[in-house]
Amino acid sequence: MTTARDLALIALGLPSDQPVEQGDLSLALAGAEALDLLESGALTVDGDRMVADGPVATGDRLLDQAAASLARQRPDETVEDWLWRRGHELASAYVDDLERAGLVSHPRHHGFHLWSGRAVLADSPERARAEERRRSGEPVLGALMAAAGIGAEPSEEGESPIGDAVATVLAAVGEAVTRLEALRLRRDVENAAFDNIWRG
Numbered sequence: 001m002t003t004a005r006d007l008a009l010i011a012l013g014l015p016s017d018q019p020v021e022q023g024d025l026s027l028a029l030a031g032a033e034a035l036d037l038l039e040s041g042a043l044t045v046d047g048d049r050m051v052a053d054g055p056v057a058t059g060d061r062l063l064d065q066a067a068a069s070l071a072r073q074r075p076d077e078t079v080e081d082w083l084w085r086r087g088h089e090l091a092s093a094y095v096d097d098l099e100r101a102g103l104v105s106h107p108r109h110h111g112f113h114l115w116s117g118r119a120v121l122a123d124s125p126e127r128a129r130a131e132e133r134r135r136s137g138e139p140v141l142g143a144l145m146a147a148a149g150i151g152a153e154p155s156e157e158g159e160s161p162i163g164d165a166v167a168t169v170l171a172a173v174g175e176a177v178t179r180l181e182a183l184r185l186r187r188d189v190e191n192a193a194f195d196n197i198w199r200g
Contacts, residue, residue, distance in 0.1 A: 002060050004032035006130035007144055008094035012104055013121050013131070020149055022091045023184075024177050028148035029094060030087035031173035033066040034079065035140060038165055042067045045165040048172070049076035062097055079172035087176075103127065140166060147173045 007029060011020050034050070037043035040063075042056035052070035069086055071077040077085075098104040105120050121127050133141050145151050147170075 001126050001129055002032070002036045002058075002063055003141060003144070004029050004036060004063065004094065005060070005098070005126070006133055006141065007032050007148065008091070008098060009103065009121065009127050009130040010134050010145065011091075011148060011150060012095070012098070013127070014150065018150070021180075022089075023087075023180050025148045026087040026090040027083050027176045027180065028144045028173055029090045030066075030083045031147070031169055032144050033063055033086065034082070034169045035144075035166060036060075036063055037067055037070075038169070040067075043070060045079065045168050046076065048078050048080070048168060050079055050082050051076050062093060079169055080176050083172055083176045101126075140170070143170045144173065147177045 007025075011025055014020060034043065036058070037056075038045065040056050040058050042053055042058070044051045044053055050070060052067075052072050056067060058064055058067065066086060070082070095104065103122050103124055103126055105122070134145070142151065
């Protein structure tokens with residue numbers, strides 16, 4: 001299992017009174033994939049740029065897709081730009097993938113909302129492992145969860161074998177989520193103004 005799959009399982013296991021914004025989760029999942037690719041050796045980070053280090057078979061379908069999506073021409077893509085590109089509807093892709101693997105199921109009917117708490121997680125070793133990582137207070141996973149709106153930011157980052165690169169990715173995830181929230185707020189204000197014109 002990858003950090004991204006663990007994050008998706010944790011998000012899907014939340015009760016219905018803890019909603020998760022799909023956009024925030026998608027960006028956090030893309031960040032988790034970047035960290036998994038760093039660990040696998042498929043990627044390095046140079047400043048704020050992602051540098052593809054060559055093809056690495058991870059054994060995970062979505063992570064292999066993420067590796068294949070890395071820009072392989074100069075100039076290298078910034079981490080945040082890649083998060084936006086890769087993160088597009090990534091939460092839905094993980095739901096579909098986990099369903100295919102038999103790790104999650106949910107009723108299909110008109111109007112179903114992916115993160116409404118109606119997902120049913122299988123009692124699996126993968127789910128147990130994800131929950132164990134969550135309980136352990138692992139700082140990198142905790143930071144990704146916080147970015148997705150799941151729990152609070154960890155109080156300490158802790159040591160990481162790839163420190164600066166991990167910090168760069170986590171910072172880019174945080175900035176992308178903040179930017180997405182600003183876009184949502186602006187859209188809400190514009191919609192409210194439009195409604196007021198029609199009511200006026």
